[in-house]
Amino acid sequence: MKKILALAGLVASVFMGANANAAPDTAWVTPVFITESVTINGCTPSDSVLVRYGFINHGPYTIKTTDTVAFLDFTNQSSDPSDGVWTYSPAANVAPGDTFALEDFNTFYTGIGTALPINWLVDGSGAVVVPPFASGNYAGVAQWLGVMTQTANGLDFRSDIISNNQDSTSAYADSSIAFIGISLHCTTGIKDAQFSKSTLNVFPNPASGELSFTNDFAAATKAEVIVTDIAGRVVKTMDLGKQNAGTKTFRIDIQDLHKGMYYISLITENTKSINKFIKN
Known part of the structure; x- marks a missing residue:
């Protein structure tokens, strides 16, 4: 019930x-x-x-x-x-x-x-x-x-x-x-915006050795990446430095992560994009 x-x-x-x-x-x-x-x-x-x-x-x-x-x-x-x-x-x-x-x-x-x-x-x-x-x-x-x-x-x-x-x-x-x-x-509304319309695209998903992700930068900005586990603990960080406007693709090594679900966030001076991925 x-x-x-x-x-x-x-x-x-x-x-x-x-x-x-x-x-x-x-x-x-x-x-x-x-x-x-x-x-x-x-x-x-x-x-x-x-x-x-x-x-x-x-x-x-x-x-x-x-x-x-x-x-x-x-x-x-x-x-x-x-x-x-x-x-x-x-x-x-x-x-x-x-x-x-x-x-x-x-x-x-x-x-x-x-x-x-x-x-x-x-x-x-x-x-x-x-x-x-x-x-x-x-x-x-x-x-x-x-x-x-x-x-x-x-x-x-x-x-x-x-x-x-x-x-x-x-x-x-x-x-x-x-x-x-x-x-x-x-289950509706903001969840769709978070996972379906996010500018942060991850692939392959699930992944094992390396995870690639693509982001659309609207303007020049500093950027960093944070990976958290499902409990919210930070398990990886990556400084992307200064990025010019445009679509960029990056890779991050995830070989040392345990199997399971994780969240990857790309944070700029004005935005925060997020997606989830599975490490297998």
């Missing part, structure tokens, strides 16, 4: 839209023990905000394509396996150190105007608790409950993955999976 929840703030790193004048539509909830807030702009009342969970495999074992794992929805605390449970089998092996992101279509938030303020309170026990809104309604307890495997007898619950980023022992050969964040993003 789909759950439509109002939103109130966010402990997060924010990925900007297609240029500096566009509001961000994506933010990652990072597991820290503080209370902060940030506003995700650009969502209209008709937009939905899907929830995407980010994970990293700390090993020592690989999550294989033959593995089927089941996740408890973070807004569901029901013991009924059919309520808030969704399964995942990776399209490619997820080796130790690799990251992966899963989108949960059972949970989404409705837009409440042009801004979506999300206010997360992280308590000392590791639970992410959403406080009541001005209306007095609660969004529920936002705690990651755990990972399960699907067996012949049903769903086999194992250790918790909690929001303070502690490792937990999952069901596949004791490989350790850490919960690293939750992404919220609009």
